[in-house]
Amino acid sequence: MFNDDLRKSAKAGEHERRTETAAGNRQLGHVISCTGSHATIAATIEPGKTDLAELWSVGRLISIDLGETRVAALTYAMKTGQAEWSSSRSNTLLVDVELLGEIHRDPDGAERFSTGISRYPYLGAVAHRIRASDLMRIYETGGGGACVVGKLTQDDTVDATISIPQMLSKHFAVLGSTGVGKSTAVSLLLNKAIQQDPKLRVLILDPHNEFAAAFPMTSVVIDTDTLDLPFWLMKLEEFTEVLYRGRHAVSEELDVLRDLIPEAKRAFRGSENSVMRRASEKSSLTSDTPVPYRIADLLALIDERIGRLEGREEKPALRTLKMRIMAAINDPRYHFMFSNSTISDTIMETVAHIFRVPGEGKPISVFQLAGIPSEVVNSVASVLCRMAFELALWSQGAIHTLVVCEEAHRYIPADPALGFFPTRQAIARIAKEGRKYGASLGIITQRPGELDQTILSQCSTVFAMRLSNENDQNIIRSAIPNSSVSTTSFLSSIGNGEAIAFGEAISVPMRIRFNRVPSHILPKANGIAPSVVEDTPDTVDLRSIVKRMRAVTGPDISGFRQSYDAKIAQDADDEELENWKQEFNESGGIEPYRPEMLPRSSVFSSTAQMPSLSGSTPARDTFPRAPTRAPAGDEQRSSLRESLLRKPLGSLYRDE
Numbered sequence: 001m002f003n004d005d006l007r008k009s010a011k012a013g014e015h016e017r018r019t020e021t022a023a024g025n026r027q028l029g030h031v032i033s034c035t036g037s038h039a040t041i042a043a044t045i046e047p048g049k050t051d052l053a054e055l056w057s058v059g060r061l062i063s064i065d066l067g068e069t070r071v072a073a074l075t076y077a078m079k080t081g082q083a084e085w086s087s088s089r090s091n092t093l094l095v096d097v098e099l100l101g102e103i104h105r106d107p108d109g110a111e112r113f114s115t116g117i118s119r120y121p122y123l124g125a126v127a128h129r130i131r132a133s134d135l136m137r138i139y140e141t142g143g144g145g146a147c148v149v150g151k152l153t154q155d156d157t158v159d160a161t162i163s164i165p166q167m168l169s170k171h172f173a174v175l176g177s178t179g180v181g182k183s184t185a186v187s188l189l190l191n192k193a194i195q196q197d198p199k200l201r202v203l204i205l206d207p208h209n210e211f212a213a214a215f216p217m218t219s220v221v222i223d224t225d226t227l228d229l230p231f232w233l234m235k236l237e238e239f240t241e242v243l244y245r246g247r248h249a250v251s252e253e254l255d256v257l258r259d260l261i262p263e264a265k266r267a268f269r270g271s272e273n274s275v276m277r278r279a280s281e282k283s284s285l286t287s288d289t290p291v292p293y294r295i296a297d298l299l300a301l302i303d304e305r306i307g308r309l310e311g312r313e314e315k316p317a318l319r320t321l322k323m324r325i326m327a328a329i330n331d332p333r334y335h336f337m338f339s340n341s342t343i344s345d346t347i348m349e350t351v352a353h354i355f356r357v358p359g360e361g362k363p364i365s366v367f368q369l370a371g372i373p374s375e376v377v378n379s380v381a382s383v384l385c386r387m388a389f390e391l392a393l394w395s396q397g398a399i400h401t402l403v404v405c406e407e408a409h410r411y412i413p414a415d416p417a418l419g420f421f422p423t424r425q426a427i428a429r430i431a432k433e434g435r436k437y438g439a440s441l442g443i444i445t446q447r448p449g450e451l452d453q454t455i456l457s458q459c460s461t462v463f464a465m466r467l468s469n470e471n472d473q474n475i476i477r478s479a480i481p482n483s484s485v486s487t488t489s490f491l492s493s494i495g496n497g498e499a500i501a502f503g504e505a506i507s508v509p510m511r512i513r514f515n516r517v518p519s520h521i522l523p524k525a526n527g528i529a530p531s532v533v534e535d536t537p538d539t540v541d542l543r544s545i546v547k548r549m550r551a552v553t554g555p556d557i558s559g560f561r562q563s564y565d566a567k568i569a570q571d572a573d574d575e576e577l578e579n580w581k582q583e584f585n586e587s588g589g590i591e592p593y594r595p596e597m598l599p600r601s602s603v604f605s606s607t608a609q610m611p612s613l614s615g616s617t618p619a620r621d622t623f624p625r626a627p628t629r630a631p632a633g634d635e636q637r638s639s640l641r642e643s644l645l646r647k648p649l650g651s652l653y654r655d656e
Contacts, residue, residue, distance in 0.1 A: 028056055029093065031064060031125040038098055039064070039073060041127045042081070045091045056095060056129075059511055060154045061138070063130040064121045069104045071121055072113070072130065072138055072508075073097035097127075100508055103134055113137045115508065132158060138508050147192040150514040153498060160501070160512035164196040167461045167505035168402060169435045173443040174499075175476065176465025181497045182444055183523035185463060185514050186404065187214035189442075194218060194363050197400055199438075201356050202364040203388055204404045205381055209368045211406075213524040214517075219364035222354060224371040227336040229380065230346060231295075233387075236261070236287040237422045238379040242334070243324045245375040252317040253324075260301045262286055264293040267301075292345045295329055295338065333373045354384065355391055357399065378420035381411050385426035392439035403430060404442035412452040424452065431458035448475045461503035466494050476500075 029043025041064075043056070056062070056075060064071040074097060081092030101115040113134075121127075135158045145165040152158045167189070174189075176182045194200055204211050204219075212221045231239060236258060240249040262285045269291070285291060299322060306318050329338045356363050367384065369377055388401040405411060405427065412427050413419045430441045443459055445451055449471040457479070464476045473491050491500060494511065502509035535541075 028062065028129065029095065029127050031121045031123055031127060032094075034121050034123070036120075038096060039121055041093075041095045041097060043093045043095065043127075045093060047087065047089055047091075056093070061100075061130045061135065062095075062097060062127055063103075063134060064125050064127045066102075066119055066121060066125060069102045069119055070134065071102045071117060071119075072100045072134065073127075074100055095127075101138070103137060111137060113140070113507070139506075139510055141505075141507060145196050147196065148515070149188060149192060150512040153494075153511040153513050156513070160510060162461070162501065162505040164193055164505070167503075168193060168197070168200070168400070168440040170460035170504050171431060171434070171441040171443070171458055172461040172463070172503070172505070173445075173448075173456060173459035174463045174465070175443075175445060175448045175467065175472070176463075176499070177468055178446050179496070180465040181514065182446070182465060183210060183214070183406075184497070184517050185465070185499065186406075186442070186444055187211065187521070187523055188514055188517055189463075190215070190364065190402075190404070191218075193402065199398065199400045200363060200402055201359065201391075201399055202402045202404060203355065203384060204364065204366050205369060205384065205406060205411075206366050207369045207377075207407050207410070209370045210523040211366045212368070214521055215364050215366065216521060218362055219366050220353075220356070220362050221366045221368060223368040224333075224336050228339065228346065228350060229336055229383065230292065230350065231337045232265075232292050233290050233347065233350070233383055234379060235382075235386075235422060238382050241379045241420060241422075242337070242376055243328055246378075250317065250320070252314060253321040256302070256305070256314075256318060256321055258287045260298055260305075261293065262289075263301055264297040265289065265291045267297045268293045290347060292347075295325060299325065331373075334376065336372075337376075351387065351391065355388065355399070355401065357391075378411065378423045381405075382420065382423040382426050385423065385430060389426065389430050389434060389437070389439045392434070393437045395438075397438055400438040400440070402440040402442060403427075404444065406444045408443045408445045409447050409450040412455050414450050414452055419452075428452075428455055431455045448472050451475075459503075461501070461505040463499040463501050464491060465499045466492065466496070468492055 029041045031039050032042045033040040041062075056078065058075055058078065060075050062073050062075060064073060075095055076098055077096040079094050081094055085091055099117055099120075101113055102117050102119070103111055103113050104118070105111050132155055135152060135155055139152065139158065139160060141161040141163045145163050146161045147164050148159045148161050150160040152160055172189075174182050174186055190202055190204075194202065206212070209223075212219065231242070234242070236254070240254060240257065243249075265285050302318055302322050302325075306315055306322075328334055351357065354365055354367070356365055369380070372380055385403055388403045391399055392401045408427075411419065411423045416424070427441065430439050434440060441455075441459070443451070443456065447469070448456060448467075449469065453475070456475070462476070462479060467473050467476065476491060494500070495513075497516075498511065498513050500509060500511050
């Protein structure tokens, strides 16, 4: 049944009965050949008249009358019986059609459409223009959740409906070249989806920052200024993607991270009195567990391993790993990962903000990726897709999540060597298992040929808009059921805002024109309204542009520096100085790391501490450190340590 917003055609009965005046408009020809899926119809056009030819065109449905049943067929090719068109004599049209199904009468007297054909057209059967009421029966969407998204291209008095539950439960894809209206179509579909399903939470991965304008009242916008995505939410593979900037990780350094990150997580949680609790934590905490830890603890553990007398062959890898970590936390573009707000346990706040739990009337989250560094986008997308699936899984059906991937070929390319495996794995898990737990996937791309075909094949509902690339068209043809392959014969010539829709949410493949979206909620790049700038290339302030490019305002890591400086100052005793001296000699004159090497480092109080999971100050003995000898005098010891730390280490060895 249609829903309430379906506007039935006022002209639905216009062609229900043939009269003497309407016979010429209805009767087009007769069947002259027929196969299992196709038929050819011949029609005669009187001299000087083209009205029948105008009624018959590629992409339109026609009806073949068999008495008790009527076969619906799609026109996909036509030509004349002669080599030319004559204006002085009759012309014969040869029309090739594809058989789609039949309209039959049930025992209760109601007429219904079915995709199967129980009785094929016989030679000489009359073919005519299809009735508007038959069009409504063909494209009627059964069950609940049917929504109107546009009009049939063939007859704009008939609404085009789709089943929203079917579209979401088995995923959907919107495919089309640039400028054909993909973003507008997606905004229309998402508005219908959130109206139908109050449990639905939508996450849009928006690489062009254009969907914020499409949902001004029902969405929140998350960008690099409002985003706090803690680094400890990432799995080890995702974190190393950040450290190595998209390059392959060094196996020795990866092994160090795999060993030390769980130790840093246990150091953050503090020591427990219960031996049983510590044993359970050791067995449960891994480098992939989403438990907070401090980068200061991780670096302290690396320093401790560097200071050991054994394992000298791994020290170059440890020093390199430390420099990678320091480079990442001091990169201004990574502020959303390493700011002070990401140090404490904020997983509940992060999930609530990104996935709208509770929604507070705004179930859509527009995640703007334009300001995120390109080498980190894959890791961010992987974290978000993985969390979306787990949220639907562990909520036991209370939350339905929909992840919409704009420019999806960036995350799941056809070539596995070009993509990031954790991102591909997270999206593939939604595509293959999501329907069991209420997690849905929406794929948007202009190059389906460059998309992973395994994941695309999981999208059971496809809206194919204009595609000019032959390879992309072949992808669509392979996805459409064999009985409707001819539907794509005009895929390269459909207009803007039109699409060929097929799949689980549509009973029969149909060519539709999406409803127009009001101009004030059209997707627009860079915000809700275009910015009005009076500057020109001759008057623009180039200095401000360069400042934005360099992102002068970096992340606030003062808390990290305080904790790390305090840790180093606390352990700077005679034994440690001897270790530094030995490392300096072993490294061939390369000065080892010390606190002054921290970028933008300054002198901080040695008593500064980092907030712990419970909000209390962690004990100093949570930091692993080498045993120290009792100082001869506290004041003398403190002054000596401070003077040594402020003095370049190279000066200590000039006499040697």
